[in-house]
Amino acid sequence: MVKINNYLSSKEAACALTKAVLEQIEHSGNKIFHIALSGGNTPATLFRLWAEDFRDIIPWKKLQIYWVDERCVPSDHPDSNFGMTKKILLDKVPLSEMQIHRIHGEEEPQNEAKRYSALVERLLPEKNTFPVFDSVLLGIGIDGHTSSLFPGQNSLIISPDTYIVNEEPGSGRHRIALTGLPILHARSVFFFVTGEDKKEILRKAIKGDDSCPAGYIIARLEEAELFTDSI
Numbered sequence: 001m002v003k004i005n006n007y008l009s010s011k012e013a014a015c016a017l018t019k020a021v022l023e024q025i026e027h028s029g030n031k032i033f034h035i036a037l038s039g040g041n042t043p044a045t046l047f048r049l050w051a052e053d054f055r056d057i058i059p060w061k062k063l064q065i066y067w068v069d070e071r072c073v074p075s076d077h078p079d080s081n082f083g084m085t086k087k088i089l090l091d092k093v094p095l096s097e098m099q100i101h102r103i104h105g106e107e108e109p110q111n112e113a114k115r116y117s118a119l120v121e122r123l124l125p126e127k128n129t130f131p132v133f134d135s136v137l138l139g140i141g142i143d144g145h146t147s148s149l150f151p152g153q154n155s156l157i158i159s160p161d162t163y164i165v166n167e168e169p170g171s172g173r174h175r176i177a178l179t180g181l182p183i184l185h186a187r188s189v190f191f192f193v194t195g196e197d198k199k200e201i202l203r204k205a206i207k208g209d210d211s212c213p214a215g216y217i218i219a220r221l222e223e224a225e226l227f228t229d230s231i
Protein backbone atom coordinates (compact mmCIF):
# COMPACT_ATOMS: atom_id res chain seq x y z
CA MET A 1 0.00 0.00 0.00
CA VAL A 2 1.29 3.46 -0.82
CA LYS A 3 0.06 6.80 0.49
CA ILE A 4 -0.03 9.31 -2.35
CA ASN A 5 1.10 12.89 -1.81
CA ASN A 6 0.60 14.94 -4.98
CA TYR A 7 1.94 18.50 -5.41
CA LEU A 8 1.91 21.19 -8.05
CA SER A 9 5.67 21.16 -8.55
CA SER A 10 8.62 18.82 -8.07
CA LYS A 11 10.14 21.28 -5.59
CA GLU A 12 7.03 21.16 -3.40
CA ALA A 13 7.01 17.36 -3.59
CA ALA A 14 10.73 17.30 -2.67
CA CYS A 15 10.11 19.63 0.24
CA ALA A 16 7.28 17.47 1.62
CA LEU A 17 9.36 14.32 1.21
CA THR A 18 12.25 15.96 3.07
CA LYS A 19 9.93 16.82 5.96
CA ALA A 20 8.70 13.20 6.06
CA VAL A 21 12.31 11.95 6.22
CA LEU A 22 13.08 14.49 8.95
CA GLU A 23 10.15 13.12 10.98
CA GLN A 24 11.60 9.63 10.67
CA ILE A 25 15.01 10.88 11.79
CA GLU A 26 13.40 12.59 14.78
CA HIS A 27 11.52 9.39 15.72
CA SER A 28 14.77 7.44 15.70
CA GLY A 29 15.93 9.51 18.71
CA ASN A 30 19.66 9.41 19.28
CA LYS A 31 20.24 6.39 17.08
CA ILE A 32 22.22 6.39 13.85
CA PHE A 33 19.91 6.73 10.82
CA HIS A 34 20.72 4.42 7.91
CA ILE A 35 19.35 5.84 4.67
CA ALA A 36 19.64 4.43 1.14
CA LEU A 37 19.52 6.89 -1.77
CA SER A 38 18.50 6.32 -5.36
CA GLY A 39 20.08 7.84 -8.43
CA GLY A 40 18.96 8.77 -11.93
CA ASN A 41 17.79 12.28 -12.78
CA THR A 42 14.83 12.86 -10.45
CA PRO A 43 16.62 13.04 -7.08
CA ALA A 44 18.74 16.00 -8.25
CA THR A 45 15.89 18.36 -7.21
CA LEU A 46 15.74 16.69 -3.82
CA PHE A 47 19.49 16.71 -3.22
CA ARG A 48 19.76 20.35 -4.29
CA LEU A 49 17.09 21.21 -1.73
CA TRP A 50 18.96 19.31 0.99
CA ALA A 51 22.23 21.09 0.15
CA GLU A 52 20.61 24.53 0.11
CA ASP A 53 17.32 25.10 1.99
CA PHE A 54 17.74 22.15 4.41
CA ARG A 55 21.50 22.30 4.92
CA ASP A 56 21.19 23.75 8.41
CA ILE A 57 18.12 21.70 9.34
CA ILE A 58 19.09 18.10 8.52
CA PRO A 59 20.98 16.48 11.45
CA TRP A 60 23.83 15.26 9.23
CA LYS A 61 25.80 13.72 12.13
CA LYS A 62 23.14 11.06 12.63
CA LEU A 63 23.16 9.86 9.03
CA GLN A 64 24.87 6.89 7.43
CA ILE A 65 24.40 7.09 3.67
CA TYR A 66 24.10 4.10 1.34
CA TRP A 67 22.94 3.60 -2.25
CA VAL A 68 19.94 1.67 -3.54
CA ASP A 69 21.70 1.03 -6.83
CA GLU A 70 24.68 1.92 -8.95
CA ARG A 71 25.68 1.73 -12.57
CA CYS A 72 28.93 -0.21 -13.08
CA VAL A 73 31.03 2.78 -14.08
CA PRO A 74 33.75 4.76 -12.28
CA SER A 75 32.51 7.38 -9.83
CA ASP A 76 33.52 10.26 -12.12
CA HIS A 77 31.44 8.87 -15.03
CA PRO A 78 28.35 10.97 -15.89
CA ASP A 79 26.12 7.89 -15.29
CA SER A 80 27.40 7.26 -11.76
CA ASN A 81 24.65 7.61 -9.15
CA PHE A 82 27.28 8.33 -6.50
CA GLY A 83 28.99 10.89 -8.77
CA MET A 84 25.73 12.82 -9.25
CA THR A 85 24.99 12.78 -5.52
CA LYS A 86 28.53 13.84 -4.64
CA LYS A 87 28.44 16.83 -6.95
CA ILE A 88 25.00 18.07 -5.92
CA LEU A 89 24.88 17.08 -2.26
CA LEU A 90 27.81 15.35 -0.58
CA ASP A 91 30.41 17.99 -1.45
CA LYS A 92 28.20 20.69 0.04
CA VAL A 93 27.12 19.35 3.42
CA PRO A 94 28.92 18.41 6.65
CA LEU A 95 29.19 14.63 6.14
CA SER A 96 32.44 12.79 6.85
CA GLU A 97 33.85 10.01 4.66
CA MET A 98 32.96 7.54 7.43
CA GLN A 99 29.27 8.30 6.89
CA ILE A 100 29.27 7.69 3.14
CA HIS A 101 29.13 4.12 1.85
CA ARG A 102 29.21 4.12 -1.92
CA ILE A 103 28.89 1.15 -4.26
CA HIS A 104 32.20 0.84 -6.13
CA GLY A 105 30.91 0.88 -9.71
CA GLU A 106 34.45 0.58 -11.03
CA GLU A 107 35.08 -2.85 -9.42
CA GLU A 108 34.27 -6.28 -10.81
CA PRO A 109 30.42 -6.34 -10.46
CA GLN A 110 29.89 -9.75 -8.79
CA ASN A 111 32.67 -9.13 -6.24
CA GLU A 112 31.34 -5.66 -5.55
CA ALA A 113 27.73 -6.83 -5.07
CA LYS A 114 29.04 -9.36 -2.52
CA ARG A 115 31.27 -6.81 -0.78
CA TYR A 116 28.51 -4.22 -0.58
CA SER A 117 25.89 -6.76 0.60
CA ALA A 118 28.27 -7.85 3.37
CA LEU A 119 28.98 -4.22 4.35
CA VAL A 120 25.27 -3.37 4.59
CA GLU A 121 24.52 -6.61 6.48
CA ARG A 122 27.31 -5.79 8.96
CA LEU A 123 26.40 -2.15 9.60
CA LEU A 124 22.60 -2.33 9.72
CA PRO A 125 20.33 -3.94 12.29
CA GLU A 126 18.71 -7.17 11.13
CA LYS A 127 15.17 -8.56 10.97
CA ASN A 128 14.28 -12.03 9.63
CA THR A 129 17.89 -12.21 8.32
CA PHE A 130 17.42 -9.02 6.27
CA PRO A 131 19.27 -5.75 6.91
CA VAL A 132 16.87 -3.01 7.99
CA PHE A 133 17.33 0.48 6.53
CA ASP A 134 15.65 3.32 8.41
CA SER A 135 14.67 4.87 5.09
CA VAL A 136 14.90 3.77 1.49
CA LEU A 137 14.33 6.46 -1.14
CA LEU A 138 13.20 5.02 -4.45
CA GLY A 139 12.59 6.39 -7.92
CA ILE A 140 10.57 4.82 -10.73
CA GLY A 141 11.92 4.74 -14.28
CA ILE A 142 9.70 5.34 -17.27
CA ASP A 143 9.62 1.55 -17.91
CA GLY A 144 8.58 0.86 -14.29
CA HIS A 145 12.00 -0.11 -12.95
CA THR A 146 12.91 0.74 -9.41
CA SER A 147 16.33 0.30 -7.78
CA SER A 148 17.95 -1.29 -10.87
CA LEU A 149 15.29 -4.00 -11.11
CA PHE A 150 13.74 -3.99 -14.55
CA PRO A 151 10.46 -5.36 -15.98
CA GLY A 152 10.59 -9.12 -16.49
CA GLN A 153 13.03 -9.55 -13.60
CA ASN A 154 10.62 -10.43 -10.79
CA SER A 155 12.81 -13.37 -9.76
CA LEU A 156 15.61 -10.90 -8.97
CA ILE A 157 13.24 -8.84 -6.84
CA ILE A 158 12.81 -11.80 -4.49
CA SER A 159 16.47 -12.83 -4.52
CA PRO A 160 17.81 -13.89 -1.09
CA ASP A 161 20.86 -11.67 -1.71
CA THR A 162 20.85 -8.09 -0.45
CA TYR A 163 22.45 -6.66 -3.61
CA ILE A 164 22.67 -8.39 -6.97
CA VAL A 165 24.32 -7.71 -10.32
CA ASN A 166 21.88 -6.96 -13.07
CA GLU A 167 21.91 -6.08 -16.76
CA GLU A 168 20.19 -3.04 -18.21
CA PRO A 169 17.77 -4.33 -20.87
CA GLY A 170 18.88 -3.15 -24.29
CA SER A 171 22.41 -2.02 -23.52
CA GLY A 172 23.32 -5.05 -21.37
CA ARG A 173 25.39 -2.74 -19.16
CA HIS A 174 25.86 -3.97 -15.61
CA ARG A 175 24.29 -2.46 -12.55
CA ILE A 176 24.29 -3.34 -8.86
CA ALA A 177 20.84 -3.29 -7.26
CA LEU A 178 19.25 -3.55 -3.83
CA THR A 179 16.72 -6.40 -4.08
CA GLY A 180 13.06 -6.39 -3.08
CA LEU A 181 13.09 -8.13 0.30
CA PRO A 182 15.39 -5.63 2.06
CA ILE A 183 13.19 -2.89 0.58
CA LEU A 184 10.11 -4.57 2.07
CA HIS A 185 11.89 -4.80 5.45
CA ALA A 186 12.88 -1.10 5.61
CA ARG A 187 11.38 1.02 8.40
CA SER A 188 10.20 3.58 5.85
CA VAL A 189 10.05 3.61 2.06
CA PHE A 190 9.58 6.81 0.10
CA PHE A 191 9.05 7.06 -3.65
CA PHE A 192 9.98 10.34 -5.35
CA VAL A 193 8.62 10.45 -8.89
CA THR A 194 8.14 13.66 -10.85
CA GLY A 195 7.42 14.83 -14.39
CA GLU A 196 4.72 14.45 -17.03
CA ASP A 197 6.53 11.52 -18.63
CA LYS A 198 6.04 9.39 -15.49
CA LYS A 199 2.22 9.78 -15.40
CA GLU A 200 1.39 6.53 -17.19
CA ILE A 201 3.82 4.28 -15.38
CA LEU A 202 2.94 5.81 -12.05
CA ARG A 203 -0.71 4.91 -12.57
CA LYS A 204 0.35 1.31 -13.21
CA ALA A 205 2.74 1.19 -10.24
CA ILE A 206 0.23 2.63 -7.78
CA LYS A 207 -2.24 -0.09 -8.77
CA GLY A 208 0.39 -2.62 -7.75
CA ASP A 209 0.69 -3.97 -11.27
CA ASP A 210 3.14 -6.88 -11.11
CA SER A 211 4.36 -6.35 -14.66
CA CYS A 212 6.52 -3.48 -13.44
CA PRO A 213 8.96 -3.95 -10.55
CA ALA A 214 7.80 -0.73 -8.85
CA GLY A 215 4.22 -2.07 -8.90
CA TYR A 216 5.35 -5.48 -7.67
CA ILE A 217 7.08 -3.89 -4.68
CA ILE A 218 4.29 -1.39 -3.96
CA ALA A 219 1.73 -4.24 -3.90
CA ARG A 220 3.77 -5.95 -1.19
CA LEU A 221 4.80 -2.98 0.97
CA GLU A 222 2.79 -2.66 4.17
CA GLU A 223 3.37 1.07 4.17
CA ALA A 224 5.10 3.51 1.86
CA GLU A 225 4.66 7.09 0.72
CA LEU A 226 4.82 8.54 -2.76
CA PHE A 227 5.75 12.19 -3.30
CA THR A 228 4.96 13.37 -6.79
CA ASP A 229 3.73 16.10 -9.12
CA SER A 230 2.71 13.58 -11.78
CA ILE A 231 -0.87 12.70 -10.82
Ligand SMILES: O=C1O[C@H](COP(=O)(O)O)[C@@H](O)[C@H](O)[C@H]1O
Pocket: 038, 039, 040, 041, 042, 043, 068, 069, 070, 071, 081, 138, 139, 140, 141, 142, 145, 146, 147, 148
Ligand atom coordinates in the same frame (compact mmCIF):
# COMPACT_ATOMS: atom_id res chain seq x y z
O1 LIG B 1 18.38 4.21 -13.47
C1 LIG B 1 17.82 4.60 -12.50
O2 LIG B 1 16.52 4.96 -12.63
C2 LIG B 1 15.64 5.13 -11.53
C3 LIG B 1 14.71 6.25 -11.97
O3 LIG B 1 15.52 7.31 -12.44
P1 LIG B 1 15.00 8.63 -13.14
O4 LIG B 1 16.17 9.17 -13.91
O5 LIG B 1 13.86 8.25 -14.04
O6 LIG B 1 14.57 9.51 -12.04
C4 LIG B 1 16.39 5.43 -10.25
O7 LIG B 1 15.50 5.31 -9.17
C5 LIG B 1 17.58 4.52 -10.08
O8 LIG B 1 18.27 4.79 -8.88
C6 LIG B 1 18.52 4.78 -11.21
O9 LIG B 1 19.72 4.05 -11.12
